[in-house]
Amino acid sequence: MDICVIGAGYVGLTSSAVLADLGHHVTCVDKNKERIQALNSGESPIFEPGLSELIQKNQNRLTFTDDVGEAIQKNSCIFICVGTPPLPDGSTDLSYVMSVVDDLAANITSKKTVITKSTVPLGTNEMIHRLLLKKGVSPGLFRIVSNPEFLREGSAVHDMFHPDKTVIGLQHGDTTSLEIMKQIYKGIQAPMIVTTLNDAEVIKFTSNAFLATKISFINEVARICDRYQADVTSVAAAIGLDPRIGKHFLQAGVGYGGSCFPKDVSSFIHSAKQRGVETPILEAVQSVNETQLDVYIDKIHSYIGDSLTKKVAVLGIAFKPNTDDTRSSRAVALIQKLDALKFNVMAYDPKAILPTEGLKTAKQAETIADAILDADCLFIATDWPSFKTLDWKKVKTWMKGDLVIDGRNCIDPKEIRKHGLRYIGVGRV
Numbered sequence: 150m151d152i153c154v155i156g157a158g159y160v161g162l163t164s165s166a167v168l169a170d171l172g173h174h175v176t177c178v179d180k181n182k183e184r185i186q187a188l189n190s191g192e193s194p195i196f197e198p199g200l201s202e203l204i205q206k207n208q209n210r211l212t213f214t215d216d217v218g219e220a221i222q223k224n225s226c227i228f229i230c231v232g233t234p235p236l237p238d239g240s241t242d243l244s245y246v247m248s249v250v251d252d253l254a255a256n257i258t259s260k261k262t263v264i265t266k267s268t269v270p271l272g273t274n275e276m277i278h279r280l281l282l283k284k285g286v287s288p289g290l291f292r293i294v295s296n297p298e299f300l301r302e303g304s305a306v307h308d309m310f311h312p313d314k315t316v317i318g319l320q321h322g323d324t325t326s327l328e329i330m331k332q333i334y335k336g337i338q339a340p341m342i343v344t345t346l347n348d349a350e351v352i353k354f355t356s357n358a359f360l361a362t363k364i365s366f367i368n369e370v371a372r373i374c375d376r377y378q379a380d381v382t383s384v385a386a387a388i389g390l391d392p393r394i395g396k397h398f399l400q401a402g403v404g405y406g407g408s409c410f411p412k413d414v415s416s417f418i419h420s421a422k423q424r425g426v427e428t429p430i431l432e433a434v435q436s437v438n439e440t441q442l443d444v445y446i447d448k449i450h451s452y453i454g455d456s457l458t459k460k461v462a463v464l465g466i467a468f469k470p471n472t473d474d475t476r477s478s479r480a481v482a483l484i485q486k487l488d489a490l491k492f493n494v495m496a497y498d499p500k501a502i503l504p505t506e507g508l509k510t511a512k513q514a515e516t517i518a519d520a521i522l523d524a525d526c527l528f529i530a531t532d533w534p535s536f537k538t539l540d541w542k543k544v545k546t547w548m549k550g551d552l553v554i555d556g557r558n559c560i561d562p563k564e565i566r567k568h569g570l571r572y573i574g575v576g577r578v
């Protein structure tokens with residue numbers, strides 16, 4: 150099939166490469182000219198394991214362009230994969246989606262299936278339909294399909310090839326788009342959940358909100374464990390064996406970050422409130438997440454004291470391992486808080502670049518050793534595999550102090566303590 154993917158970010162670029170690998174001819178279009186230039190010279194603008202190789206492998210079925218109009222005109226299936234970032238009031242900035250709607254209105258001259266993969270607030274797909282009609286597009290020329298995406302950064306390619314479900318939200322009376330969606334995803338083995346536009350949108354938000362809830366729940370339990378010398382990792386392992394609870398997303402830590410959970414929980418709350426629905430559970434989820442770092446900043450203060458003369462090495466800048474994405478990263482929030490408190494902060498990450506805006510003195514080191522040298526405290530903020538296999542004997546000799554805070558509960562405390570270092574985990578003995 151001839152497919153146009155609008156937006157060459159984590160979702161759009163991965164979708165483009167995977168759809169090309171499934172045998173389709175894909176035009177991936179982005180308004181960011183530098184991004185398109187990079188892609189046309191063989192460079193991936195984002196780091197995602199296996200993505201560059203997949204793009205390279207399918208280059209004869211993949212075209213990258215910044216000409217949105219032409220891409221819409223030439224293809225019968227249009228995927229919307231542009232960003233939907235948060236606004237200060239918690240609602241969603243739909244300006245990128247609206248700009249796509251303008252481009253669609255100006256360029257739909259033959260039949261199109263418009264497929265929304267961006268995570269859009271409740272009611273947006275129906276609104277896109279109404280807007281296109283209002284802008285004069287003939288109702289016979291387009292169908293809107295909601296096809297939310299559930300991939301995780303760091304394993305985006307794998308997740309898109311092996312989803313646990315494919316959600317297809319259709320307009321009432323649409324009898325043609327399901328067959329088209331089946332053709333698009335031919336080769337992907339996953340149950341297809343066929344539903345309405347509104348249901349598909351609610352499924353996406355409920356999924357992210359539930360996962361965020363599990364994380365905040367276990368982080369609250371970790372705070373209780375901390376006061377009763379109990380170990381949250383044993384608690385999580387035990388309760389996770391109950392299939393009604395499940396073992397995933399029960400890793401206590403300094404909180405969830407990334408471009409999705411924080412903004413999607415906010416957007417869900419906002420949509421609910423617009424229709425007069427209160428959301429005490431979702432608000433508690435946010436509150437635990439927002440205050441989780443403070444618990445560990447208090448611990449740094451009480452263990453190493455005066456900030457002006459003390460160095461904290463922060464390992465991790467990305468919001469999770471295997472990505473260079475720092476959007477709403479808890480590691481970055483930690484660095485900002487420590488910097489504002491006048492600690493001398495040296496951060497390290499294997500892939501991510503520290504956003505320096507607003508920072509007074511915090512810096513990024515080239516190597517782990519440079520970050521840790523003379524540190525009074527070492528704080529693991531992102532659970533990169535390379536941090537788990539650090540030589541703690543050497544670390545002890547590099548550090549001036551002895552405090553290791555494992556903000557992701559990713560190291561065996563015995564391993565740290567046996568080298569004379571002090572270990573503090575998240576709700577862990």
Ligand code: NAD
Nearest residue numbers: 156158159160179180181231232233245248267268298302
């Ligand atoms: P991103 O910021 O990485 O990429 C978005 C891209 O769209 C950018 O390259 C931008 O230049 C481009 N763009 C913006 N407006 C455009 C326009 N009018 N025409 C053409 N290109 C345009 O975003 P992302 O992380 O890929 O997320 C995209 C959407 O998918 C969001 O709604 C997000 O919530 C959702 N989502 C993301 C993930 C994830 O893990 N990142 C997972 C599931 C769903």
Ligand code: UGA
Nearest residue numbers: 298299300301302398399400402404405406407409468469
């Ligand atoms: C998340 C969802 O997992 C995807 O299904 C969804 O498609 C995506 O959001 C989205 O809608 O964009 P992602 O943000 O890439 O994916 O990363 P996750 O692996 O879910 O991690 C999110 C955050 O939660 C990270 O900061 C991670 O460190 C934290 N986390 C995760 C925990 O603190 N504990 C856990 O047990 C799991």
